[in-house]
Every structure is written in C-alpha cells, then in structure tokens.
Amino acid sequence: MTADQYIMNVFEIAALNYPGSIRKRIKFFFRVMLYGQQCVTKISGIFNDPRLKQIILKNPSHYTKIFRPYLHKGLRINDRVLSINNHYEFVKKYWNAKLMHAVYHEKWMRLADISFDKESQFHIVMQQSSKQYENEGELIIGIFNHHKIISVCFNFTKNKNGDRGIYISSAQGSSKKDFPETKDTIKYFTKNMGGMRPQALLIFVLTVIASTYRLKNILAVKTASHIKCKRIKTNLDVLWADMGGTPLDKISYSLPIHYQRKSIDNIKTNKRAMYKRRYAMLDQVENQIRCSLTQR
Structure with missing residues (x-):
C-alpha cells in the first residue's frame, strides 16, 4: 500500500463513518496520523476473510471505535485492536x-x-x-x-x-x-x-x-x-x-x-x-x- 493509497483509504473510512461531519472526519484523520497506519491496517487484516468482509463493510465503525474507550476503561489502543481480533478469531473458528x-x-x-x-x-x-x-x-x-x-x-x-x-x-x-x-x-x-x-x-x-x-x-x-x-x-x-x-x-x-x-x-x-x-x-x-x- 502506497502513501497515497493509505491517505485515500483513511479519507474513505472517515467519509463512511461521518458522512455529515467534516469536523469528525478531520478529527479521525489526525487520530490515525497520531497512532499510525498500523491500527487501521490491523483492523483491515482482522476482517480480511470471506466470512467477515461483509461485517466491516456494513459496520465501518470498527475502524473508528478503537480510538475511543472500548470494553472497559484503561484499555490501550493496541489492546482494543487485540480484543476485537480475539473476538472475531473466535467467531471464525467456532461459529458455523x-x-x-x-x-x-x-x-x-x-x-x-x-x-x-x-x-x-x-x-x-x-x-x-x-x-x-x-x-x-x-x-x-x-x-x-x-x-x-x-x-x-x-x-x-x-x-x-x-x-x-x-x-x-x-x-x-x-x-x-x-x-x-x-x-x-x-x-x-x-x-x-x-x-x-x-x-x-x-x-x-x-x-x-x-x-x-x-x-x-x-x-x-x-x-x-x-x-x-x-x-x-x-x-x-x-x-x-x-x-x-x-x-x-x-x-x-x-x-x-x-x-x-x-x-x-x-x-x-x-x-x-x-x-x-x-x-x-x-x-x-x-x-x-x-x-x-x-x-x-
């Protein structure tokens, strides 16, 4: 993924999640810049499975909620991503x-x-x-x-x-x-x-x-x-x-x-x-x- 592709993807994600708020899109963009491409890439990787792709397409907020408190207070952003990964790893493995x-x-x-x-x-x-x-x-x-x-x-x-x-x-x-x-x-x-x-x-x-x-x-x-x-x-x-x-x-x-x-x-x-x-x-x-x- 090139830098241009990365920036475009971030804007696409922001537009999907905040279609009516430019301010929230910009805020999301700078959060991604602050924490790096890695978090967004990891979320994409979690759902890069034929059984899960429709989930992220219908619920793109998985990209944004990792930048807010998740599951319980004190969970750092990498642990939020890990928690989401562990959940869907289970779903893929055990759910029919x-x-x-x-x-x-x-x-x-x-x-x-x-x-x-x-x-x-x-x-x-x-x-x-x-x-x-x-x-x-x-x-x-x-x-x-x-x-x-x-x-x-x-x-x-x-x-x-x-x-x-x-x-x-x-x-x-x-x-x-x-x-x-x-x-x-x-x-x-x-x-x-x-x-x-x-x-x-x-x-x-x-x-x-x-x-x-x-x-x-x-x-x-x-x-x-x-x-x-x-x-x-x-x-x-x-x-x-x-x-x-x-x-x-x-x-x-x-x-x-x-x-x-x-x-x-x-x-x-x-x-x-x-x-x-x-x-x-x-x-x-x-x-x-x-x-x-x-x-x-």
Missing part, C-alpha cells in the same frame, strides 16, 4: 455459517423461547451490538418480550495463556420512561421463572455458551471501570456479587463458569416446587441454546 449469518447479516439469532402461557412469550436473543453500545462489546444477549427487558454486552476473549473466555462489559435494562410496564413484566417473569430474575437468567445463558464452547472463564467489568461509569445507574459490582462473582482485580469480577444448582433435599419444603419448576425451565432453555449454537 448459519449462526454467523443470523447474527451479522440478519442482525439477530433467537437462542431460546420461554412461554409461561399463551399470551406471554419471552425470547433470548443474540445480536450484533447496536451503534449505541458498539464500544461496550461486539455482541449483545438480551431477553425480549414486546420490547427489551434486559441485555448484556460481551466479547469472546483470549488471555495470555491462550485460554478463551467471555468478558461482560455492560448490562442494560429498558427505559422506564419509554416502557413503564417493564417493572411489572420483570416481577411477572421472576415469579413464573421459579424466583429467577432476568439478569440471573442471562448469566445462566452465558454459562451455557461457555460450556458449549469449552471456555475457561467469564469475567465482568466493575462499575468504576465501565466506559460510561458516570452515566450508568446500575451498580455492577453488586450485580456480579449477587451472581456469585468475586473481585479479580481493579477492573473485573470473575463469575462462576458453571451454574450452581441447589440440591432439592437442601431446600425448604415449601420452596421445592418453585425450584423444581425453575430447574425444569433452565433445562429447556439450555437444550434450546445448545441446539441454536450448533445446528447447521
């Missing part, structure tokens, strides 16, 4: 064509359905991160009814030892202003799910994904390390602790890689029916997820 097409071209994959009665249908969906959350991770898993109940952003990761895992970078509920009925929906869901809250079910879903791909760890960002820590309302530290997580370092929590079920014999008699219902539904959800991830 059907799953990849559903998530990145049809925009979502329904992993499982939960039905409490004929009128209440809940769906567990995996989708590519929307523009609103694109710097918080590459994927979103959420529970939807007529609208989103709750979701988490995450990446597939690889540590220095080569162990693959999941990194949860955020958790979002629906807007109480736009969907005031969400609180009642969550109560209804929890009651009918045998006392299991939606956020706990999402963590269960991630343990099923981890088990399916034989991943080694599930980590989650601390509140203070969230890239939008001043704006988020959820105390993530409390949430992860409630899920059985323990502090790993100043940035992350470590969550259990397997869902821990209580022995029915150790549960109070008046609550056994509730737990049996919960576990039966979790078995159904797990079977659906495994099928969705592996069916070709």
Whole structure:
C-alpha cells in the first residue's frame, strides 16, 4: 500500500463513518496520523476473510471505535485492536455459517423461547451490538418480550495463556420512561421463572455458551471501570456479587463458569416446587441454546 493509497483509504473510512461531519472526519484523520497506519491496517487484516468482509463493510465503525474507550476503561489502543481480533478469531473458528449469518447479516439469532402461557412469550436473543453500545462489546444477549427487558454486552476473549473466555462489559435494562410496564413484566417473569430474575437468567445463558464452547472463564467489568461509569445507574459490582462473582482485580469480577444448582433435599419444603419448576425451565432453555449454537 502506497502513501497515497493509505491517505485515500483513511479519507474513505472517515467519509463512511461521518458522512455529515467534516469536523469528525478531520478529527479521525489526525487520530490515525497520531497512532499510525498500523491500527487501521490491523483492523483491515482482522476482517480480511470471506466470512467477515461483509461485517466491516456494513459496520465501518470498527475502524473508528478503537480510538475511543472500548470494553472497559484503561484499555490501550493496541489492546482494543487485540480484543476485537480475539473476538472475531473466535467467531471464525467456532461459529458455523448459519449462526454467523443470523447474527451479522440478519442482525439477530433467537437462542431460546420461554412461554409461561399463551399470551406471554419471552425470547433470548443474540445480536450484533447496536451503534449505541458498539464500544461496550461486539455482541449483545438480551431477553425480549414486546420490547427489551434486559441485555448484556460481551466479547469472546483470549488471555495470555491462550485460554478463551467471555468478558461482560455492560448490562442494560429498558427505559422506564419509554416502557413503564417493564417493572411489572420483570416481577411477572421472576415469579413464573421459579424466583429467577432476568439478569440471573442471562448469566445462566452465558454459562451455557461457555460450556458449549469449552471456555475457561467469564469475567465482568466493575462499575468504576465501565466506559460510561458516570452515566450508568446500575451498580455492577453488586450485580456480579449477587451472581456469585468475586473481585479479580481493579477492573473485573470473575463469575462462576458453571451454574450452581441447589440440591432439592437442601431446600425448604415449601420452596421445592418453585425450584423444581425453575430447574425444569433452565433445562429447556439450555437444550434450546445448545441446539441454536450448533445446528447447521
């Protein structure tokens, strides 16, 4: 690639990402000049695969988001690029064509359905991160009814030892202003799910994904390390602790890689029916997820 080609490509990328803002294009151009051609070249290299090329063409913001906080606070630009590389390296290696097409071209994959009665249908969906959350991770898993109940952003990761895992970078509920009925929906869901809250079910879903791909760890960002820590309302530290997580370092929590079920014999008699219902539904959800991830 010649210098002229390089400069032209940078301008093309800027035009694709900021079609209505010359100021933002210039800002992006100087960021590339500051950090060098290498970062842009590496992003191009990540998606230089027939299975991934359409992703970068439809989402050129992969070139720009590396210049902003990504995944968690304190991640340097080379590590941001590496995080994106590790995620898509996993996708290329472990995802079949059907799953990849559903998530990145049809925009979502329904992993499982939960039905409490004929009128209440809940769906567990995996989708590519929307523009609103694109710097918080590459994927979103959420529970939807007529609208989103709750979701988490995450990446597939690889540590220095080569162990693959999941990194949860955020958790979002629906807007109480736009969907005031969400609180009642969550109560209804929890009651009918045998006392299991939606956020706990999402963590269960991630343990099923981890088990399916034989991943080694599930980590989650601390509140203070969230890239939008001043704006988020959820105390993530409390949430992860409630899920059985323990502090790993100043940035992350470590969550259990397997869902821990209580022995029915150790549960109070008046609550056994509730737990049996919960576990039966979790078995159904797990079977659906495994099928969705592996069916070709």
